[in-house]
Amino acid sequence: MEKHIQLPITRETARTIKSGESCLLSGVIYTARDAAHKRLCELLAAGKPLPFDVKDATIYYVGPTPAKPGQVIGSAGPTTSYRMDAYSPAMIAAGETGMIGKGKRSAEVVAAMKEHGAVYFAAIGGAGALLSSCIKKAEIVCYEDLGAEAVRRLEVENLPVVCVIDSEGNNLYETGRKAYLDSLG
Amino acid sequence: MREIQASVLTETIARLAVEANCVLPCDVKRRIEDARKNEPWETAQGILDKIIENYGIAEANTVPICQDTGVCCVFLKIGQDVHIDGDVRTAVDEGVRRGYGEGYLRKSVVKDPLRRVNTGDNTPAMLYTELVPGDRVEITVAPKGFGSENMSRLAMLKPSDGVEGVKAFILKTVEEAGPNPCPPVVVGVGIGGTFDKAAYLAKKALMRSTDERNSDPYYADLEAELLEKINALGVGPQGFGGRTTALAVNIEWMPTHIAGLPVAVNINCHVTRHKTAVL
Numbered sequence: 001m002e003k004h005i006q007l008p009i010t011r012e013t014a015r016t017i018k019s020g021e022s023c024l025l026s027g028v029i030y031t032a033r034d035a036a037h038k039r040l041c042e043l044l045a046a047g048k049p050l051p052f053d054v055k056d057a058t059i060y061y062v063g064p065t066p067a068k069p070g071q072v073i074g075s076a077g078p079t080t081s082y083r084m085d086a087y088s089p090a091m092i093a094a095g096e097t098g099m100i101g102k103g104k105r106s107a108e109v110v111a112a113m114k115e116h117g118a119v120y121f122a123a124i125g126g127a128g129a130l131l132s133s134c135i136k137k138a139e140i141v142c143y144e145d146l147g148a149e150a151v152r153r154l155e156v157e158n159l160p161v162v163c164v165i166d167s168e169g170n171n172l173y174e175t176g177r178k179a180y181l182d183s184l185g
Numbered sequence: 186m187r188e189i190q191a192s193v194l195t196e197t198i199a200r201l202a203v204e205a206n207c208v209l210p211c212d213v214k215r216r217i218e219d220a221r222k223n224e225p226w227e228t229a230q231g232i233l234d235k236i237i238e239n240y241g242i243a244e245a246n247t248v249p250i251c252q253d254t255g256v257c258c259v260f261l262k263i264g265q266d267v268h269i270d271g272d273v274r275t276a277v278d279e280g281v282r283r284g285y286g287e288g289y290l291r292k293s294v295v296k297d298p299l300r301r302v303n304t305g306d307n308t309p310a311m312l313y314t315e316l317v318p319g320d321r322v323e324i325t326v327a328p329k330g331f332g333s334e335n336m337s338r339l340a341m342l343k344p345s346d347g348v349e350g351v352k353a354f355i356l357k358t359v360e361e362a363g364p365n366p367c368p369p370v371v372v373g374v375g376i377g378g379t380f381d382k383a384a385y386l387a388k389k390a391l392m393r394s395t396d397e398r399n400s401d402p403y404y405a406d407l408e409a410e411l412l413e414k415i416n417a418l419g420v421g422p423q424g425f426g427g428r429t430t431a432l433a434v435n436i437e438w439m440p441t442h443i444a445g446l447p448v449a450v451n452i453n454c455h456v457t458r459h460k461t462a463v464l
Contacts, residue, residue: 035301065249065291074289075243075252080332080365102423103332103365124232124423125332125367126456127239128252147303148252148291160235162425173364176426180226181419 002160008056009097011117017163019170023121024158029058029100031152033079036143037087040151044090051142051151054091058098060123063148064132073138073154075128078102081120085109092118100161110169121161122172134159187264187320189464191271194261194324197462198280198310201326202257203288205460206249209240212396213371213457216432220369229427233369236422236455251456254290255328257281259310260392264319278308284326293331313385325392327459333366333452339384342446351376351448352411358450359415359431364424367454371395372415372434375449377441386437387451392459395433408434422455432457 005017007027017023030052032040043050061081065074081101088099089112097118102125113120123131137155144150164172214237221233243250259277263269269276285292285307294308295301311329338358342350355374362370375386398405411434421427432455441447 063252063291063293065252065254066289068248068289071248074291075249077252079253080335082365102367104363122364122423124235124239125364126251126330126454127235129243129246129248129250130235130239132248133242147305148293149303173424176228177419177421177424178426180229180421180426180428183226 007058009058009119010056011097014097014117014119015167017119017166019163019166020172020175021163023161023163025058025161026157026159027155029060029154029156030141031060031062031154033061033063033149034083035146035149036151037084037091039143041087041090044094050094052153055095056097057095058100059091059096060154061099061101065128065148073132073135076132076135077128078123078125081105088112092116104173105165110165113165113167114169117167119163119167120165122164123159123161131159186266186268189267189269189322191269191273191276193464194269194273194276194322195280195283197324197464198259198277198326199284199287201324201460201462202281202284202290202328203247205326205458206254206288206290206328207247208244209250209456210394210459212394213432213455214240216395217369217455220429220432224427224429226421226427228425229421229429232422232425233429249290250458251330251454252291253293253330253332254285255330256294257285257307257310258313258327258329258388260313260315260325260327262315262317262323264321265316266320267322269322274312277310277312281308281310282306322464323461324464325459325461327392330454330456333370333454336362336366337387337449337451339380339447339449341380342448344444344446346446348407351446352414354448355411355450356414356418359452360418360420362452363420366452367456368420368424369422369429369432369455371432371453371457372411373451373453374434374436375451376436376438376447378439378447380447382439383447383449384451386439387449390435390437391451391453391457393435395435395457399436404436404438408436
């Protein structure tokens with residue numbers, strides 16, 4: 001069963017999404033990956049406003065391929081999240097409630113998620129062609145000079161993700177693997 | 186001596202770059218579809234179904250299977266009786282520039298690893314050349330994503346570590362990578378040579394079809410044993426648990442020094458891409 005989630009995700013909603021739940025996200029998300037996170041966190045450190053409202057924002061770690069004529073966006077699957085670990089605690093403290101990527105997160109990120117109320121989703125890595133069909137609108141917000149790494153505002157409909165780490169720190173990468181191995185007896 | 190115009194290299198590489206990024210090789214598709222049939226874990230079945238659906242969409246619409254269209258690895262096997270008219274390096278990079286531009290592929294290369302400014306056209310290619318007998322040129326274009334590249338490892342083991350040490354290192358590398366390299370993965374292994382040759386062999390191993398086992402039965406058995414052990418780890422597709430952690434283990438080996446046992450593990454994701462043409 002998939003859980004429909006209308007974005008933005010408030011702190012309260014974030015605390016109701018549980019590890020292992022399959023979710024379909026609809027609404028506005030922002031894209032940012034390595035280079036954009038570096039710039040965003042430099043702004044936060046300097047006490048300056050971000051180019052978009054980070055309160056209750058969900059950030060998708062993605063660098064899409066260029067759109068072909070007639071396409072909203074090119075292939076747009078998740079990139080590996082741990083490279084954003086250095087930046088995520090500051091982003092969460094500033095208001096971010098959702099992160100979409102793939103792969104493991106650091107203890108510091110999980111601690112920030114528990115403290116503030118945030119949730120970490122995974123989209124299927126390597127399924128960029130499929131995931132792009134859920135993106136209905138895309139526009140560049142800032143950092144156009146970064147190309148694929150520019151910050152984009154996306155409107156998504158039923159974007160399929162799985163909650164991997166919830167705001168209590170439960171982690172599907174640990175529990176899923178254990179459940180499978182236990183099933184073998 | 187046979188003459189080949191460098192511009193033919195350019196055109197071929199441009200075409201192969203687009204095809205490799207949009208059409209998954211048949212052997213990899215077969216591996217994924219077989220894995221789906223043999224996968225007992227429901228979550229994992231669902232993920233494999235989505236992966237199959239995804240490469241179907243990519244192929245039907247000529248769009249990239251994955252948004253990480255990689256650094257463009259280009260392997261040239263150049264017959265020693267061929268003369269290439271024009272600058273090979275320039276011709277290869279021009280092929281990458283055209284393929285990545287005209288194919289709407291992502292430009293993922295920075296000019297300098299520390300100062301990090303995007304080159305804007307995905308050049309330069311990672312170029313590997315090998316001299317072979319004959320008058321043909323074999324070109325393999327292999328876009329390599331970095332989610333999996335970042336999970337690759339190399340160890341300079343001791344001869345006393347032996348085959349058990351090699352197996353333990355490979356298993357540890359795949360287990361620690363966990364969900365990060367987009368499992369199910371293809372594991373390229375290079376054993377022997379020097380520090381750099383082991384890494385090269387591991388990359389070269391990823392160019393071999395997943396249908397093809399090592400021609401030496403000893404290494405073919407080692408590949409089969411490692412695949413079974415990796416698929417007993419339970420990592421599963423995307424790391425959510427399940428049987429299908431790897432689709433294949435390909436090992437390449439070569440002679441080495443009496444004091445050494447280099448082993449390199451180059452991990453590739455389920456979007457293991459390569460396309461070859463012969464001129």
